[in-house]
Amino acid sequence: MNKENLLQDDKLKAAFDYFDKDGGGSISVDEIKEVLGVGKNISKKVWDQVVLEVDENGDGEVSFEEFK
Secondary structure, three states, X not given: OOHHHHHHHHHHHHHHHHHOOOOOOEEOHHHHHHHHOOOOOOOHHHHHHXXXXXXXXXXXXXXXXXXX
């Protein structure tokens, strides 16, 4: 196993966990908004678009695999 790849996955998992506030294993629109939208007046349509860009399976949330 490549140590560099393993460390990269650990960093990605830590970043993913930062967004996954409820620990449910996926990132919702509300969780993204909670992290990135503090104090900002951004429409729900924009937040939905952020998720749509990476939501490969169409479930409305971002899994760790989609996040990677």
